[in-house]
Each structure stands twice: as C-alpha cells, then as structure tokens.
Amino acid sequence: MFCRRFSWFIRIFVAVAIFTGFCHPVPVTESYTGVTLHTLTTDNLESLTVGRVQEAEKATAVDLGALLDAGDGAVVTLLAGDTWLVAHRAVLAARSPVFADMFRRVTVEGSSSQLVLSDTEGPVLRQVLAYLYTLQVPQLPNMAPKLLVAADVYGLSVLKAHCEQQVVAQLSVETAAAAGVIAIRHSANRLKQAAVAFIKAHLLRVMATQGWAEAVVNDPQTVVELTHLIAETPTDTMDLSGEEKGKMLIAAAKEGSVSKVRTLLVVGADVEAKDENQQNPLHWAAARGHVEVARRLLEDEADVNARDRWQNTPLHQAAWNGHAPVVRLLAASFANHDASDESGNTPLHDAARRGHADAATALLEAGADREVRNDNGDTPLDLAKRNNHQRLVDILGSS
Incomplete structure (x- = not known):
C-alpha cells in the first residue's frame, strides 16, 4: 500500500513540475x-x-580463412543466464570492439574458453550473435x-x-x-x-x-x-522548420547556452547545421570556448572534423582563440590535430601565431606535429619567432 501511495505521489509531483515548465499547453492529437x-x-x-x-x-569484414586450423582457442562459450552459446573469437572481435577488448584482457589474465555475460539475457545475446555473423x-x-x-x-x-x-x-x-x-x-x-x-x-x-x-x-x-x-522543450519549437531550428542551434552555441542547445537537439535540430560560412554549432562553441556546449554537441555525434569555407576544423577555431580546455576535449574526441586549412596551417600553427601557449601545449600533448610546414614553408616555431611569442618559442623549440 505504501509503495502504491508513493508511486502516485511521485506521479503528481512530476506532473506539477512538468506543467509549470510548459510555455503552452499541447493538444493531444494523434x-x-x-x-x-x-x-x-x-x-x-x-x-x-x-x-x-x-x-x-x-x-568489420572478417577473413574467415583465419578460422581454419586455429586450434582449440578459435571458439569461446558465452554464458548468459541459462543460455550457452558457442562462437568464434575472430568473428566477435572483428565485429565488436567490446568483445575484442574482452578477449585481450582474457589473454593477459590467462586463457579462458568461457565468458559470463551477466548483463545480457540469453535470447537477446542469441540475436546479437546472429547479427555479428550475418550483419x-x-x-x-x-x-x-x-x-x-x-x-x-x-x-x-x-x-x-x-x-x-x-x-x-x-x-x-x-x-x-x-x-x-x-x-x-x-x-x-x-x-x-x-x-x-x-x-x-x-x-x-x-x-x-x-x-x-x-x-x-x-x-x-x-x-x-x-x-x-x-x-x-517549448511546444512552439517543435513546429519550426529544420532550417529555423538549425539557425537557433548555431545561435545557442555562440551564446554558450547548454540548456538551449539540449532543448533544440531534443526537438530535432540538425547538429551539423551550417551558417553562411559553412560553420556548424561545434565550430562556434570551439571558437567561443564553450566547453560544455561542445561536449553536448559531441554527445549528439557532431562531426569533430567538420570544415568551414576556409577549411578550418573546430580544433582550428579553439587553437586560434586559445581555448585549451576545448582543445583537450576535441583532441580526446579524435579530432585530427594535424588537419590543414586552405593555407596549410594546422591548429598548432594557429596557436603559435596567436601566442596561445596553453593551447599549443595541449595540442603537443595530443600528438600534434611540430615540424609540419604550411604552404609558405613555415613551421609553428617559425610563426612563434616571427610574432615574438617567446614562451611559444621555448615550448616549440624544446624536443
């Protein structure tokens, strides 16, 4: 009885919370x-x-010939509840990075022909294996x-x-x-x-x-x-065109409003919407240093290596403006740290030219090439020297 009353109390509380946040009532229509x-x-x-x-x-193509003469280690038994399934390690590892990591750890910790998968039900695991084999x-x-x-x-x-x-x-x-x-x-x-x-x-x-x-x-x-x-989620945003939602998303990214960005993504705004210069919301979040907005856009699968009309990536924007936290976030999200713009400049060139030591350090830590030359033949160190950025000269000149 207590659980039932508690459940109804929670329902009423949630209903009140939702209704107080509505901008307009929503007609219930199929x-x-x-x-x-x-x-x-x-x-x-x-x-x-x-x-x-x-x-x-x-x-995920698998060389099935590799399964021939692979010995006893070729197969593994997967246990999910009362379900036992036998599969080839090579197939599972090639199709799924998670299974590949499991097998690597098993190899390090000691050979095992069984894996217990406690979080997946047997019938579901059977369908997963069917997909892994047949796509x-x-x-x-x-x-x-x-x-x-x-x-x-x-x-x-x-x-x-x-x-x-x-x-x-x-x-x-x-x-x-x-x-x-x-x-x-x-x-x-x-x-x-x-x-x-x-x-x-x-x-x-x-x-x-x-x-x-x-x-x-x-x-x-x-x-x-x-x-x-x-x-x-305001009701009026749901009825906007895709183009209007995209413009609003770019504006929210410029502003740095995580809540607006989240709301617009929920109602279907295109995370790859572009402005007149082919810059998307992630370009603008990176340029303005809005790290949490950038994180939210990346969670919604924003293209970390998108190009604008000058072939700049979001990482170029973050480096040019000296936003080291955004540089680190983008680098951790597999941004190409050696991407070249239309003049051959990499993000490290941009950080060096502008004197942003922290951003340059973050790029170097991510593996950026300090020896790369732009279309004029300049390395990042050359640009740091030309613009009298001594701290950058010291950073880039050290091996």
Whole structure:
C-alpha cells in the first residue's frame, strides 16, 4: 500500500513540475504525433543508418580463412543466464570492439574458453550473435528495446541505430516512458527526441500507465532527467522548420547556452547545421570556448572534423582563440590535430601565431606535429619567432 501511495505521489509531483515548465499547453492529437514520428524516423534515423551500413560492413569484414586450423582457442562459450552459446573469437572481435577488448584482457589474465555475460539475457545475446555473423538486423519489434541496450553495450552502432528506428515506430502511451529511460541511459539521441515529443503530446495518458509508474520506482533519477527535458522543450519549437531550428542551434552555441542547445537537439535540430560560412554549432562553441556546449554537441555525434569555407576544423577555431580546455576535449574526441586549412596551417600553427601557449601545449600533448610546414614553408616555431611569442618559442623549440 505504501509503495502504491508513493508511486502516485511521485506521479503528481512530476506532473506539477512538468506543467509549470510548459510555455503552452499541447493538444493531444494523434495527427500531431504521426507527423512528428514520421519526420524523426525518415529524416533522422534513416539518414544515420543508411549512410553508415556500407562503411560498417567494410570495416568489420572478417577473413574467415583465419578460422581454419586455429586450434582449440578459435571458439569461446558465452554464458548468459541459462543460455550457452558457442562462437568464434575472430568473428566477435572483428565485429565488436567490446568483445575484442574482452578477449585481450582474457589473454593477459590467462586463457579462458568461457565468458559470463551477466548483463545480457540469453535470447537477446542469441540475436546479437546472429547479427555479428550475418550483419542482418533482427526484425523483432518486441525485442528491439533490449537489443538496443545490448547493441550499445557491445559497441554496435549500426544495430543500435536500427533498433532506435524500430522502437520509435512502436511508441505508444504504454511504451513511451520505458523508451525515454532507455534513450537517456544509452545515449540514443534520436529515440530521445521522439520519446520526449510523444510524452509531451500525450502527457496525462502516459503518466497514467503502469509503464510510467515502474519507471518512477525503478529509475527515479532518469525519470527526473526525462521530465526536465519534457519541461524544457517549448511546444512552439517543435513546429519550426529544420532550417529555423538549425539557425537557433548555431545561435545557442555562440551564446554558450547548454540548456538551449539540449532543448533544440531534443526537438530535432540538425547538429551539423551550417551558417553562411559553412560553420556548424561545434565550430562556434570551439571558437567561443564553450566547453560544455561542445561536449553536448559531441554527445549528439557532431562531426569533430567538420570544415568551414576556409577549411578550418573546430580544433582550428579553439587553437586560434586559445581555448585549451576545448582543445583537450576535441583532441580526446579524435579530432585530427594535424588537419590543414586552405593555407596549410594546422591548429598548432594557429596557436603559435596567436601566442596561445596553453593551447599549443595541449595540442603537443595530443600528438600534434611540430615540424609540419604550411604552404609558405613555415613551421609553428617559425610563426612563434616571427610574432615574438617567446614562451611559444621555448615550448616549440624544446624536443
């Protein structure tokens, strides 16, 4: 009885919190939802998956000939609950970076022919293995949420994107809460956009379901984050065109507003929106030194090596303006630290020319080439000397 009363108390509290954050009431109409889900599914999810399928298939190609005469170590037994599955190490390692890392650690710690996977149910693991061998996405809508989680756990981005698409296609008042929780916990950003829009359009009906009550009891922190996203998403932004959302996202990145950036991404703003100079939101966050905005954009898969009309990357912008924390963030996100702009200047050239010692140090720590020459034949050290930046001369001149 206490749990039931507590659950209803939480529902009422969340409802009040959400309604106080709304700008306008949202009419509950199936036509609104249909338009929203169609847009998200077609424009966002499919563009994510289709463009990557060939790349993923090429990158994960396995030389099956390597399995011949590989001996007893060729296979491994995977244990998930009561399910035992036998698979080839080479296939699993080639398809999944997580399995590859598991096998490396097992080799270091001592040979083992068994792996216990306590976080994955047997039937789900069976479908994951089927995908790893065939690269064919299972068409099992009822299992899609669990497959999405497993795909995230094992680093299978293409399978994860397809599962997002399946979960979005079957959003309902009964499943929306669970879908929103999964989306937040596993950084499924397209699903998060769809779930937030759906819940906001059907708020009272969703909160009256058993699924919402279970989410509140089982994962209250994530539900609180979900409600914040719902409350922070103004209704009027949902109806804007893609171009308008993109312009607003660029403006929010310039401003450094993490909350605005998060809201616009939730309602479907294109993280790769470009201005008249082909600069995207990440370019502007880097140029202005807004490290948390840059982090949020990267979480939404912003292209860390995007180019503007002068062939500058976000790392060029951060280095030119001396924003060392952003330089470190971008470098940690696999930015190309030796990318050249239209004049052959790398980010290190820019930091040296402008006298930004901390940014230059961060680039060198990331592995930037101090000997690279631009189109004029200058190294970063040459530019530091020419502009009388003695600290940079000392840094770049030391080996």
